[in-house]
Amino acid sequence: MSETSGNGSDILCVLSSNEWDRSAEGLVGAGRLLSDKTGGKLIAVTLGEWQDSALKQLGARCHQVRVGQTQVSVSGGIESMLDYLVKLAEEIQPASILFGNGTVEEEISPRLAFRLGGSSIGDAQALTISNNRIQVTRSVYGGKATAVMELQKSPAVVWIRSRAFPPAGPLPQSGSFETTVIQETSPESIELLQHHEDASEGVSLEEATMIVSGGRGLGGPEPFEDLKALAATIGAEMAASRAACDAGWVPHSWQVGQTGKKVTPELYLAVAMSGSSQHMMGITDARNIAAVNTDPDAPIFKHCRFGIVEDYRNVIGPLTEKLKSRKK
Amino acid sequence: MKLLVCIKQILDPEIPVRDFSIDREKLEADSANANQVTNIFCENALETALQLRDSVGESSITVICFGRESAEDSLRKALAMKADEACLVMNDLNHTPDSATTAHVLASAIESLGSFDLIFTGRESGDWGNGQTGAYLAEELKVPYLPFVDDIKQTDKGFEVRRQTESGWERYGIPASSVVTITNSDHNLPRIPKTRDIMMSHRKTITRVSFEDLKIRKDELNPQSDSVRPVKLFVPEKESACEFIEGENLNAKIDQLADKIMEIRSTL
Ligand SMILES: Cc1cc2nc3c(=O)[nH]c(=O)nc-3n(C[C@H](O)[C@H](O)[C@H](O)COP(=O)(O)OP(=O)(O)OC[C@H]3O[C@@H](n4cnc5c(N)ncnc54)[C@H](O)[C@@H]3O)c2cc1C
Numbered sequence: 006m007s008e009t010s011g012n013g014s015d016i017l018c019v020l021s022s023n024e025w026d027r028s029a030e031g032l033v034g035a036g037r038l039l040s041d042k043t044g045g046k047l048i049a050v051t052l053g054e055w056q057d058s059a060l061k062q063l064g065a066r067c068h069q070v071r072v073g074q075t076q077v078s079v080s081g082g083i084e085s086m087l088d089y090l091v092k093l094a095e096e097i098q099p100a101s102i103l104f105g106n107g108t109v110e111e112e113i114s115p116r117l118a119f120r121l122g123g124s125s126i127g128d129a130q131a132l133t134i135s136n137n138r139i140q141v142t143r144s145v146y147g148g149k150a151t152a153v154m155e156l157q158k159s160p161a162v163v164w165i166r167s168r169a170f171p172p173a174g175p176l177p178q179s180g181s182f183e184t185t186v187i188q189e190t191s192p193e194s195i196e197l198l199q200h201h202e203d204a205s206e207g208v209s210l211e212e213a214t215m216i217v218s219g220g221r222g223l224g225g226p227e228p229f230e231d232l233k234a235l236a237a238t239i240g241a242e243m244a245a246s247r248a249a250c251d252a253g254w255v256p257h258s259w260q261v262g263q264t265g266k267k268v269t270p271e272l273y274l275a276v277a278m279s280g281s282s283q284h285m286m287g288i289t290d291a292r293n294i295a296a297v298n299t300d301p302d303a304p305i306f307k308h309c310r311f312g313i314v315e316d317y318r319n320v321i322g323p324l325t326e327k328l329k330s331r332k333k
Numbered sequence: 334m335k336l337l338v339c340i341k342q343i344l345d346p347e348i349p350v351r352d353f354s355i356d357r358e359k360l361e362a363d364s365a366n367a368n369q370v371t372n373i374f375c376e377n378a379l380e381t382a383l384q385l386r387d388s389v390g391e392s393s394i395t396v397i398c399f400g401r402e403s404a405e406d407s408l409r410k411a412l413a414m415k416a417d418e419a420c421l422v423m424n425d426l427n428h429t430p431d432s433a434t435t436a437h438v439l440a441s442a443i444e445s446l447g448s449f450d451l452i453f454t455g456r457e458s459g460d461w462g463n464g465q466t467g468a469y470l471a472e473e474l475k476v477p478y479l480p481f482v483d484d485i486k487q488t489d490k491g492f493e494v495r496r497q498t499e500s501g502w503e504r505y506g507i508p509a510s511s512v513v514t515i516t517n518s519d520h521n522l523p524r525i526p527k528t529r530d531i532m533m534s535h536r537k538t539i540t541r542v543s544f545e546d547l548k549i550r551k552d553e554l555n556p557q558s559d560s561v562r563p564v565k566l567f568v569p570e571k572e573s574a575c576e577f578i579e580g581e582n583l584n585a586k587i588d589q590l591a592d593k594i595m596e597i598r599s600t601l
């Protein structure tokens with residue numbers, strides 16, 4: 006018995022990054038959540054080049070894996086990916102198509118929904134099925150409110166905060182594999198000319214367990230060097246508020262928040278930032294938040310486990326020294 | 334060259350949390366406590382279009398908004414920033430339609446205005462944060478689409494644009510008539526209009542377009558026809574008690590801070 010109206014009861018999870026990381030685990034976990042409710046199959050769809058070991062992890066957790074082989078990068082071949090996904094969805098008639106959180110996923114979801122006559126929404130923090138419809142919980146009004154949105158038309162195409170969902174365990178029986186070569190749509194209407202990665206050591210911000218983040222109160226790019234030294238001592242990654250990125254002090258890939266990264270560290274140390282609701286939207290799943298701010302009434306302290314009311318200039322240098330000596 | 338920028342008016346997203354409340358009937362934010370402002374990403378989009386016009390010369394910029402009467406203020410501000418034309422597609426419905434419907438209405442209006450070399454939207458709006466209207470608009474108009482753009486140059490074939498990615502950026506060549514969504518960067522902070530231009534903006538006419546003009550039937554735009562709609566809206570309760578680190582002197586305080594950080598680090 007299908008709990009969703011319209012299309013069938015199967016759930017597609019589209020994985021466009023080619024790694025079996027926490028994000029992929031959460032995406033498959035979310036898919037299982039829905040397929041358990043609809044009683045349909047959970048079908049993983051991979052784009053890009055996947056290692057056998059990673060595919061095996063998917064196979065253990067999904068009823069079916071559809072491997073999409075492609076010569077072009079996902080972002081350089083959006084039209085090809087869309088055409089492929091449309092065909093796949095028309096064949097499978099899923100109740101829902103889930104994507105993880107990324108700029109390509111955000112781009113594809115509404116376009117796919119449009120082409121399939123479905124509905125779409127993004128940044129899902131929770132998923133349920135009610136009245137035979139998929140419901141999505143998400144932050145709205147810059148994090149000041151939470152909404153439950155109901156998707157009326159099937160398929161429900163949703164990109165989710167994948168790391169916010171618990172991973173799924175293996176199924177009793179391993180899933181089947183089917184490989185399709187993704188045909189290139191010619192000509193692609195847009196042409197990828199150049200790809201640039203900002204310099205970064207360590208892991209991605211999303212996977213980071215410790216993060217040191219700076220805001221407008223730092224007053225310029227130089228103090229970020231001191232924050233970097235602090236971060237290096239404890240093995241933390243660097244992040245920033247939109248204000249600091251917009252000022253050109255640090256790259257945009259450092260931005261955390263509503264329109265930046267959604268991070269889940271054990272510690273998020275917020276230095277000289279006010280804690281605007283839009284920024285907090287990026288760190289709702291941080292285990293511990295701590296702040297250094299001169300203003301005891303700064304909203305950031307309402308979210309902190311601990312904090313220090315002080316000028317960052319008096320804190321960062323000595324703190325770095327102390328942390329260095331403690332590590333010994 | 335003809336450029337078009339889609340502008341949305343929203344409740345000021347920067348109001349403090351304590352001034353924010355919810356209208357439980359309408360399932361939207363109470364509008365009594367905050368001003369209506371232009372969505373910031375729409376202003377980034379307009380700024381990007383203005384800079385493109387400055388670099389190529391001989392171009393006109395039209396701004397369009399689907400909204401209520403109050404949206405005239407946003408359009409006037411855009412004219413004060415030196416957009417050339419403004420068009421208000423009047424929403425006299427009892428509700429604000431979802432992104433898909435909004436894009437459908439905007440697409441009809443844009444087609445009625447003629448053709449454009451480039452269509453700009455913001456990456457998302459600061460109220461519902463959908464980030465979908467630009468994509469739906471491109472689908473409606475059947476034109477190429479590129480989101481998260483922060484820089485545009487004209488080329489022989491169309492435009493060369495920079496797109497922000499999770500880990501850096503990419504450059505793309507896109508043809509004329511594409512839809513791009515604009516994101517914030519250090520070089521598209523919206524300009525502040527001059528007093529004189531603000532005064533001049535009040536002398537310009539704003540073209541008003543109704544559903545009838547676009548041959549859109551209003552009964553097709555009821556809340557039931559929206560593909561996505563809110564069924565619950567609430568203010569999340571989330572405040573943790575912060576332990577403010579106290580101590581005899583700064584050195585003692587920083588010692589404690591270091592202890593706490595090491596404590597968390599040791600659990601990893
Ligand atoms: C639609 C929309 C989307 C947005 N998306 C994001 C997003 O993704 N991410 C994001 O970050 N923002 C986002 N914003 C912007 C957000 O609303 C805030 O404007 C921004 O986060 C403020 O950054 P900040 O905290 O660094 O600066 P401010 O709010 O200016 O805070 C600076 C803080 O520094 C403190 N300070 C000053 N000097 C010192 C000192 N010497 N020592 C210690 N403390 C000091 C001050 O007390 C103050 O609390 C968005 C806004 C909108 C409208």
Ligand SMILES: Nc1ncnc2c1ncn2[C@@H]1O[C@H](COP(=O)(O)O)[C@@H](O)[C@H]1O
Nearest residue numbers: 339340399454455457458463464465466
């Ligand atoms: N009612 C509207 N009128 C004009 N443009 C809009 C409207 N709604 C959305 N847009 C455009 O689409 C962008 C993204 O909006 P959204 O999909 O609502 O997050 C905005 O920044 C605007 O450029």
